[in-house]
Amino acid sequence: MSTEAETAATGAPRMHLPSLGVGLFIMLAGTLYPPLFANAQGRADHGLATLLFWAMAAGFVRGVGFVPRAAWARWLLSGGAQLLALSLALGLAAWRRGWV
Numbered sequence: 001m002s003t004e005a006e007t008a009a010t011g012a013p014r015m016h017l018p019s020l021g022v023g024l025f026i027m028l029a030g031t032l033y034p035p036l037f038a039n040a041q042g043r044a045d046h047g048l049a050t051l052l053f054w055a056m057a058a059g060f061v062r063g064v065g066f067v068p069r070a071a072w073a074r075w076l077l078s079g080g081a082q083l084l085a086l087s088l089a090l091g092l093a094a095w096r097r098g099w100v
Contacts, residue, residue, distance in 0.1 A: 013065040013066065013067045014065050015063060015064060015065045016062050016063050016065065016079060017063065018063075019058070019059045019062040019063040019079050019082055020059060020060065020062075020063025020064065021059075021063070022055065022056075022059045022063075022082065022086070023055070023056045023057070023058070023059025023060040023063055023082075024059070024063075026052055026053075026055060026056040026059070027056055030052065030056075036052070037049040037052065039096055039097075040096065040097050040098070045092075045093075045096065047092055048089055048092050048093055048096070051085045051086075051088050051089035051092065052085070052086075052089050054076075054081070054082075054085040055082045055085035055086045055089065057077065058076070058077045058078065058079070058081045058082035058085065059082050061077040062077060062078060062079045062082060
């Protein structure tokens with residue numbers, strides 16, 4: 001068994017708890033409150049749902065420490081992509097609901 005210091009020294013991927021926490025939060029919030037993925041009229045907001053699901057998937061992948069081999073997948077499922085997806089989802093929700 002390797003210690004955490006040895007794992008860090010070898011450059012092997014490690015868990016990232018903030019990303020995993022955000023992914024779990026989106027999963028639980030969407031399960032317990034499905035209107036989260038709806039627009040102001042109560043209909044499904046596919047754009048918002050897509051952005052939130054992207055953020056959730058990126059959070060799970062980055063959170064458990066998995067690093068895809070393909071560069072495009074590595075970027076789409078990174079912590080930065082998760083932050084981008086969450087920012088876009090917040091902006092889209094604010095714009096469509098008239099908060100801005």
